[in-house]
Amino acid sequence: MPTAFNDRLISWASEIDPQTINQAEKTARLPIVHGHVALMPDAHLGIGATVGSVIPTENAVIPAAVGVDIGCGMVAAELDVVEDQLPDTLEPLLARIEQVVPAGVGKGHNTAAHNADLWLAAHKPATELAVDQASKAAKQFGTLGSGNHFLELCVDERARVWVVLHSGSRGIGNKLATMHISTARRLAKELELRLEDPDLAYFVEGTPQFQAYIADMLWAQEYARANRDQMMDNAMREVFASFGFGRETQRINCHHNFTQREVHNDRELWITRKGAIKADVGDLGVIPGSMGTRSYIVRGKGNAASWTSCSHGAGRRHSRTKAKKLFDAADLAEQMQGKVWLANRADRLVDEIPAAYKDIDAVMADQADLVEVLHTMHQVLNYKGT
Numbered sequence: 001m002p003t004a005f006n007d008r009l010i011s012w013a014s015e016i017d018p019q020t021i022n023q024a025e026k027t028a029r030l031p032i033v034h035g036h037v038a039l040m041p042d043a044h045l046g047i048g049a050t051v052g053s054v055i056p057t058e059n060a061v062i063p064a065a066v067g068v069d070i071g072c073g074m075v076a077a078e079l080d081v082v083e084d085q086l087p088d089t090l091e092p093l094l095a096r097i098e099q100v101v102p103a104g105v106g107k108g109h110n111t112a113a114h115n116a117d118l119w120l121a122a123h124k125p126a127t128e129l130a131v132d133q134a135s136k137a138a139k140q141f142g143t144l145g146s147g148n149h150f151l152e153l154c155v156d157e158r159a160r161v162w163v164v165l166h167s168g169s170r171g172i173g174n175k176l177a178t179m180h181i182s183t184a185r186r187l188a189k190e191l192e193l194r195l196e197d198p199d200l201a202y203f204v205e206g207t208p209q210f211q212a213y214i215a216d217m218l219w220a221q222e223y224a225r226a227n228r229d230q231m232m233d234n235a236m237r238e239v240f241a242s243f244g245f246g247r248e249t250q251r252i253n254c255h256h257n258f259t260q261r262e263v264h265n266d267r268e269l270w271i272t273r274k275g276a277i278k279a280d281v282g283d284l285g286v287i288p289g290s291m292g293t294r295s296y297i298v299r300g301k302g303n304a305a306s307w308t309s310c311s312h313g314a315g316r317r318h319s320r321t322k323a324k325k326l327f328d329a330a331d332l333a334e335q336m337q338g339k340v341w342l343a344n345r346a347d348r349l350v351d352e353i354p355a356a357y358k359d360i361d362a363v364m365a366d367q368a369d370l371v372e373v374l375h376t377m378h379q380v381l382n383y384k385g386t
Helices: 018-028 091-100 115-123 128-132 134-138 170-190 208-241 321-328 330-334 343-347 360-366
Strands: 001-006 007-013 037-043 050-059 074-081 150-158 160-167 248-255 257-264 267-275 276-278 284-287 294-300 310-311 371-386
Touching: 001 018, 001 276, 007 018, 007 257, 037 321, 037 360, 050 276, 074 208, 074 284, 091 208, 091 371, 115 134, 115 276, 128 134, 128 170, 128 208, 134 170, 134 360, 150 208, 150 294, 160 208, 160 371, 170 208, 208 248, 208 257, 248 276, 248 284, 267 276, 284 310, 284 360, 284 371, 294 360, 330 343
Parallel strands: 007 037
Antiparallel strands: 001 007, 037 050, 050 267, 074 160, 074 248, 150 160, 150 371, 257 267, 276 310, 284 294, 294 371
8 A cells, every 4th residue: 555755745665765755755846746746666766756756747747757768668579389389498599689689878770770761751750859860760770778678588377478678769769858858957947946956847838848848758759669669570570480480469568758648637637657657447567577587467457546557667776886886797697597698798787686676576566556467477588788
């Protein structure tokens, strides 16, 4: 059950530190916030707004609350393949996936990615700012990125195989967000808004800055979704070629860094989910744990107090810098035993060690009133960008 810190802040997190609460309270005190800010079970300190927070605003949007990876989210595909049918070794499949899904900081294809030109022709960039970045968008279409972005082969409680992927809007989303956040900060200073944190600067509906941001943000969200689908299509060809059989039976694609207009209590609001997914009645979602633990396919319950939302993952317990101080490559290798992964790059993946994240099972227990668990998956193959 949630904890109400006050009438402006409600939390579902059983594990949360005072700094995160303090940061969320700053957001909740903004005059544009309607009602309360909802903290999900995976909430942790972010830049400006808290990761794992749901922020309802009236006639305004906070660019930094959406974040720099606009439209980041998950896609999961269920296969008609069971665990006993998997090849004896998955190492060759890992190598094949690495070839068709480029990953890493700034990585793209040497030539425009498959279908990038078709998608961009059908989805013209919304503003001149986005047009200027179009070549980067084409080159990085169908690429994974780095950090906590990943592609995994998973097996659920029925022994059914899934392919699960986490990624966003890559370099163009980051560039667009960074530029709009800078504009919002400058505008807030000019208007003397006296914000508790400059990164909580917002655009007011009806202004040119608001219109430009919303246009770029919505475009980047669609780019992120299409990017995930393209990578999934590319990976699926290699998966089925490796197995020699199989087909996809369902696909779930959901954002967890986004904002959109929604009606709550007969009021039209902008609902910003920074590290949270929409979990209205019947909504299907994908909630990953860390790279060595479990992940979940869920169905939303439509909890009004959470603004019909739930967590987007396990949530970090330790920052990347702290994780590198606390753990080493040997620790990561121990926690990844029994899985196929990029073990030869363990030293570059230490900040993603499972111990750097909250316990995903505790997170799921915290949000039993937000979602129903449909499938529980464990990873057998993990691919990350470094």
